[in-house]
Amino acid sequence: MADHGLPAGLIAEYEALYALGVAGAHLTGAQLDAAKRSDQAHRDTRDAVLTRMSDSGAKVPEQQAAYRLPSQATDAKTAGRLISDIEDRTTRTWRAVVANTTGADRRAAARAMASSAVNLARWKRATGVSPSTTAFPGRH
């Protein structure tokens, strides 16, 4: 049975960081700035989750050299779509982790879910998508 706790969220953070690296190569100006900001937010979440898992003695999944992405980035337009897809997927993953954890792990997951939702809303604003917010982030 797949683990739907913090390890699943941590892997989603690894994937998001990989995707932002791939997409960033095609971006310039304000969109590149937004991607860099998102990258830092994911690094902060990754580090917080890593610390939490290490402190509790949990087995930490290793970061891989590459990940299968939800879409390809070949230019600025497709890079933008990739970032939108990966932020959405990360928010949905953390939403599932919230449902499958308790206590401090759940709080960590809820914080990560909010961070990812903020990243997605910022990216929508950077690319002119309105409205940038939704009442129930991660729900489809």
Added chain:
Amino acid sequence: MDEQWVMRRRAVLLTGAAAALALGGCSATSNTTATLDFSRVVHRVWVTSRTMMNTYDAAIKAKWSDEDSLKVLRDNHAKHAAALKKILGDAGGKAGPTADGDANSADALRRAELDGRDQAWDACVSGGDELAVLFGEIAACRATHADVLKVM
């Protein structure tokens, strides 16, 4: 949210409230206490959603920012309030909160959104497994609002 679940949950809440009345409150069973605690957590988050709706209405009237942008945020709170009211049923009361928060600036609204986010995070952890995801969604939404208000 699944309608059958809402109806079942509401039935449990009402049964718990009736049991508490029958037992005079002081001798309520632990199950009843847990149900009433659950109801209080939902009620608190609902009151915040309703208060934020009123606050955004006041901000829209004050016209210090783009009406459409504020209305989107107000409507998100309205969706939260509606979802929570379904769970509360009659336990939420009919009139709801009337006090408005400080609607005079983006900074004041942002502070209120951040307080609301923290409240929803607490509810996500302490409010029971069944509603953890809903509270997580509400917290995440309030966090996105606070971020939007930074640039208003």
